[in-house]
Amino acid sequence: MPTLPTFPETDRLFFLSPHLLMAQLRGGGLTHPYKDHVWVYSCVNAIAQNLMGIPLLFFTGSRKDKKLVEAGPLVKLFETPNPMMSGAQLIEATFIYLGLCGEAFYIAERKNPREVPNELWTFHPNRFKEVVDRDTGLIAGWTYEKGGKKIPFEAHEIIFFRFFNPYHDYRGLAPLQAAQAGIDQDFWASRYNAAFFKNNAQPGGILETSANLGDEEFKRLLAQWNDRHQGVSKAHAIALLEGGVTYKQTGLSQKDMDFLEQRKFNREEIMAAFKVPKSELGIYEDLNFATAKTQDRVFWTKTLLPKMALFEFVIWHQLCAKLSGPETWAEFDRTAVDALKEDLKEMLEAGQKVWQMGVPFNVVNETLNLGFPKVEGGDVGYLPFNMMPVGSQGLPDNSPSAAVPPSQPEKAAGSPPLPAASLHLPGPQVIMRRKMDPRASWQQYHHLWAVLMGKFRGKMKNFFSWQEELQIKLLSEKLAKARLREYMAEDLLFDLEEANEILKKLAWPLYLTIGTESGRALFIELGADPANFVLTDTAAMQVLKDKLIKVTRINDYTREKLRETLLEGLSKTETVNEMQQRVRDLFGFSEARSLNIARTETGQSAAPARDAAMAELGVEKIQWWTAGDTAVRETHQFLEGMVVPRGxxxxxxxxxxxxxxxPAEQIINCRCVAVPVID
Structure with a gap:
């Protein structure tokens, strides 16, 4: 039986073994990942440096009609936030801290939240500690600590960014924490690789012998081996072993461990946590130009745009919204991003198609958020077949009233004056005796109705915009030098009489145009000469005058809603900005309200004119006809096709x-039409 080798010292068994390699890796884990790990640095930098290159702009006005602020305290603050940093560097630091810590802090040098800070400073988030109000559970302030020194800050002196953390009520959660396991594995793999080459670029092993070695022999053999083989420069040198000593490999090579595949897997895991694609890190394996371009676009839309929105919302909520003076907010200039211009091109193509369907340019611009300024005349839509302005005096040749001359001049008075004396002797009207197709009749009517309704809608939107600006201005003027409690809500409202006169001047010409076009269209539909229909000679004029009296209810409703919301603001002693925001919120529904009013007013102006035209042509029976879709009222569905004597x-x-x-519930937003019945 062979004699087993013995060693005076147990640790001789670990000569150049994997344990020796790992012993050289001891000394702590990864404590500075941004500095010590290439993929963490690359991912965080890809996000921060891309965002720092996008201009941060400030706007004022309303969200629907915003105006660029080219100079002022806020613009200056974010151009030079402090003597040590530019605005771009501040944004870069913000997103580096968010990537590494899940949060970022600005110290805002100011006395109260209504002031624009003199300077903004950002420091490592781990120096900040929240101070929580025991009664409310809300953050009441912050403490900054460094080197044993503590500095307290009030809540308004800190602007706090964070990624949501489901495990902490107040602090953020970083992508770095989610990727920690993969980062640590990759870090240790890198250290193992360095130790491997530092020794001899060979996996570990054991020198074996069946003989017993004394201490002197062991030390001599170890020294000879290290002198001959340890180090990269001595890799693969020929070994001369004596006395029956043999070398046995025990360590695993990188190939054995699928070393490269594991490191690639770790890299992919880290990139996934930060949502950064390969192309942004300069890795183009398995990529071509098209896929790299797509990755760049996805990186902006899925990773950077949400972070830009987070930054904008925090700046608004914690800084801009509380400032005194006109409402101002920050937005990154998305038009400066080349990767998003492809999206802009697609939106422009979509916008062009919608515009060709008759939707006004300003509506398309606002709905698709194209970013263009409002254009004069942009509230007018265009019909696709010959690009004739929607609601213009002339209509397309194939429309029901193609032969109609321009409508009578619009009246500027607040209430309708009596028509000038005239003698109108129409010739005998001849009606084409043919059976009417109700569906075709409705389609002809609806085509004209849509054109006229679009014009009314545009006028109402402009009216509400004027009213909103007027009300905001009134609040600024009346509350600038007074305390809120000195006013009653009624004292802060726009002048009703003035608003009614303006609304009447707006509505009356539209009533006349809608009535004239609708009556003449009915004449054409029945084969009569449209020139013989004169609105002022019909009973419809009195109906329209009565409508003009009732149209002021629009202002009554607006004023009542303003009174309610301002009264609530007064009771809470809100600031002028907060009161003005209430006005903006109320008028935020102007788009939908303009549409509802335009539909109702257009229908109620057209219907009596059509009825008057039928009376002149001797129509004795009419038939109720609906739009035939799911939006039709049940009562109107029941009436469809019903015939009654006219009157x-x-x-x-x-x-x-x-x-x-x-009844109001039967006529508001109604799109039905009376079809003449020809026996």
């Missing part, structure tokens, strides 16, 4: 669809 009410109380004298 006799339908079962719902209306003489005809959109009858201004009918």
């Amino acid at each position: 006799m009410p339908f079962p719902n109380g209306c003489l005809y669809p959109c009858d201004p004298g009918g």
Whole structure:
């Protein structure tokens, strides 16, 4: 039986073994990942440096009609936030801290939240500690600590950015923490690789012998081996072993460990946590130009745009919203991003298609957020077939009223003056005796209705915009030098009489245009000469005058809603900015309200004119016809196809669809039409 080798010292067994390699790696884990780990540095830098290169702009006005602020305290603050940093460096530092710590802090040098800070400073988040109010559980302030020195800050002196953390009520969660396991594995793999080459670029092993070695022999053999083989420069040198000593490899090589594949896996895991694609890190394996371009676009839309939005919301909520003076907010200039210009091109193409369907340019611009300024005349839509302005005096040749001359001049008075004396002797009207197709009749009417409704809608949007600006200005003027409690809500509202006169001047010319075009269209539909229809000679004029009196209810409703919200603001002793924001919120529904008003007013102006035209042409019966879609009221679905003598009410109380004298629940937003019945 062979004699087993013995060693005076147990640790001789670890000569050049994997344990020796790992012993050289001891000394602590990864404590500075941004400095010591290439993929952490690359991912965080890719986000921060891309965002620091996008201009941060400031706007004022309303969100629908914003104006660029080219100079002022806020612009200056974010151009030079402090003597040590530029605005771009501040943004870069913000997103580096967010990537590494999940949060970032600005110290805002100011006395109260209504002031623009003199300077902004940012420091490592681990120096800040939240101070929580025991009663409310909210953050009441912060403590900054460095080198044993503590500095307290009030809440308004700190601007706090953070990524949401489901495990902490107050602090943020960094992508770095989610990727920690992969980062540590990759770090140790890198250290192992360095130790491997530092020794001899060979995996560890054991020198074996069947003989017993004394201490002197062991030390001599170890020294000879290290002198001959340890170090990269001595790798693969020929070994001369004596006395029956043999070398046995025990360590695993990088190939055995799938070393490269494991490091690639770790890299992919880190990139996934930060949501940074390969192309942004200069890795182009398995990529071509098209896929790299797509990755760049995805990086902006899925990673950077949400971070830009986070920054904008925090700056608004913790800084801009609380400042005195006009409402101002920050936005990154997204048009400066080349990767997003592809999206802009697609939106422009979509916008062009919608515009060709008759949607006004300003509506397209606002809905698709194209970023163009409002254009004069941009509230007018265009019909696709020959680009004729929607709602213009002339109409396309194939429309029901192509032969209609321009409508009578618009009246500027607040209430309708009596028409000038005239003698109108129309010739005998000849009606084409053919059976009417109700669906075709509705389509012809609706085509004209949509054109006229678009014009009314544009006017109402402009009216509400004027009213919103007026109300905001009134609040600024009246509350600038007074305490809120000195006012009653009624004292802060716009002048009702003035608003009513302006609204009447706006509505009356539209009533006349809608009535004239609708009556003449009915004449054409029945084969009569449209020139013989004169609105001022019909009973419809009185209906329109009555409508003009009722249109002021629009202002009554607006004023009442303003009174309610301002009264609530006064009761809470809100600031002028907060009161003005209430006004903006109220008028935020102007788009939908303009549409509802335009639909109702257009229908109620067109319907009596059509009825008057039928009276002149001797139509004795009319038929109720609906749009035929799911938006039609159930009561109107029941009436579809019903025929009654003209002048006799339908079962719902209306003489005809959109009858201004009918019940409100039957006429608001109605799109039905009365079709003449020709026996």
